[in-house]
Amino acid sequence: QVQVVESGGGLVQAGGSLRLACAASGRIFGISDMGWYRQAPGNQRELVASITISHSTNYADSVKGRFTISRDNAKNTVYLQMNSLKPEDTSVYSCKVQKYASAYWGQGTQVTVSS
Secondary structure (H helix, E strand, O other), rough: OOEEEOOOEEEEOOOOOOOEEEEEEEEEOOOOEEEEEEEEOOOOEEEEEEEEEOOOOEEEEHOOOOOOEEOOOOOOEEEEEOOOOOOHHHHEEEEEEOOOOOEEEEEOEEEEEEE
């Protein structure tokens, strides 16, 4: 089993920055892709950014140029640096860790951007 814990959410004004972190622990051998997703009330969950174990990245168009995903393989941790935040970025952000054919999710962390 893999445990996934997110941290770093909060309330920020538009134009501000936040940094999210997601740490995987437990049976972590075999972890590959890690990613951040978000879901606002009434909306479907969407991919924000993902990163492979070799650090290849993928971003949603809506966050390109503003968000940066990175990972520390030694710490089994993935980060999401969010700059120039907009009110429409308000959502619950969840981390997904892929291990072979299984996906493990964290509980999510709330990000609220005020206008």
